Amino acid sequence: MENKSLRTGFYKYKEMESRNIPDTFVPTIEQGGILEKIVAYKQQEIRDAKIKVAMSSLEKTEHFHRTCLSMRDFMLDPARTGIIAEFKRASPSKGIINDQAAVSVVTRQYAAAGASAVSVLTDKKFFGGRMRDLLEARGAIKIPILRKDFIIDEYQIIESKAIGADIILLIASILTPPQIAHFAKLAKGIGLNVLLEVHNQQELDQSIVDDLDAIGVNNRNLDNFTVSVQNSYDLVKLIPDQFLKISESGISDPQTIIALKKAGFNGFLIGENFMKHQDPGLAIQEFVNELKAD
Numbered sequence: 001m002e003n004k005s006l007r008t009g010f011y012k013y014k015e016m017e018s019r020n021i022p023d024t025f026v027p028t029i030e031q032g033g034i035l036e037k038i039v040a041y042k043q044q045e046i047r048d049a050k051i052k053v054a055m056s057s058l059e060k061t062e063h064f065h066r067t068c069l070s071m072r073d074f075m076l077d078p079a080r081t082g083i084i085a086e087f088k089r090a091s092p093s094k095g096i097i098n099d100q101a102a103v104s105v106v107t108r109q110y111a112a113a114g115a116s117a118v119s120v121l122t123d124k125k126f127f128g129g130r131m132r133d134l135l136e137a138r139g140a141i142k143i144p145i146l147r148k149d150f151i152i153d154e155y156q157i158i159e160s161k162a163i164g165a166d167i168i169l170l171i172a173s174i175l176t177p178p179q180i181a182h183f184a185k186l187a188k189g190i191g192l193n194v195l196l197e198v199h200n201q202q203e204l205d206q207s208i209v210d211d212l213d214a215i216g217v218n219n220r221n222l223d224n225f226t227v228s229v230q231n232s233y234d235l236v237k238l239i240p241d242q243f244l245k246i247s248e249s250g251i252s253d254p255q256t257i258i259a260l261k262k263a264g265f266n267g268f269l270i271g272e273n274f275m276k277h278q279d280p281g282l283a284i285q286e287f288v289n290e291l292k293a294d
């Protein structure tokens with residue numbers, strides 16, 4: 001089994017050599033236990049990163065001293081759409097989604113089309129992202145940027161600010177409640193906005209702390225990749241009103257946004273539906289035109 005997936009990874013790697021995908025990206029074909037694999041690999045990556053770049057150097061960067069944009073202001077701005085548009089080249093569930101799109105071009109188009117924020121995947125191995133993508137997006141746009149990664153260590157929070165992020169994601173299913181409380185406090189302390197991602201009621205009930213800005217309901221089960229927007233409708237009533245409410249994943253038509261808004265959501269995280277098009281900027285523009293026409 002292991003050999004087979006390694007081989008598949010190798011052929012995919014050869015195919016991708018001349019394209020816009022980092023050479024360490026290995027699409028994961030087997031689905032079970034993907035989160036554990038991601039977290040185990042992430043632990044190793046963080047160990048390496050700490051040796052290469054000390055936390056004290058991250059704290060000396062220009063971006064680290066920048067004032068983050070307010071997620072709340074942009075999400076609730078009536079001139080914007082509430083859409084958090086994601087730059088995602090690949091994923092474990094879909095393999096390669098778009099290996100041609102340029103991050104600065106696409107994120108600029110996302111912002112121009114009325115996105116309230118942009119999400120940039122920085123995980124390399126499983127999502128084909130890079131930290132440089134977020135740095136480039138930061139140079140291109142003046143709306144909040146969410147660093148989309150698997151945060152399991154304080155180092156990554158400092159790093160997120162240093163590469164120009166405004167918002168970090170904390171995923172309840174890979175963290176303990178004390179870790180969530182600690183990471184949220186640390187992030188708020190350096191001016192970052194915090195989005196907590198939950199997938200079910202138990203995660204929601206045990207993870208809420210005042211230091212969060214937003215709570216996202218992931219419609220995708222990260223362990224088996226099944227997607228159901230119903231999950232958002234089921235959990236929205238349980239999210240206290242002090243937090244922004246975000247519905248994440250599997251959103252592919254403007255009608256769904258209208259229904260989610262009615263149910264109480266302020267934000268809509270959309271990746272694949274835009275990135276699967278050769279021109280994601282055009283795809284979001286058409287989506288927003290349709291949304292506004294309703």
Ligand SMILES: O=P(O)(O)OC[C@@H](O)[C@@H](O)c1c[nH]c2ccccc12
Pocket residue numbers: 086088148149171197218248249250251269270271272273
């Ligand atoms: O491409 P979609 O189905 O529109 O989903 C976007 C986003 O919600 C998804 O990429 C995501 C949600 N939570 C995550 C955690 C890690 C990596 C990725 C994700």
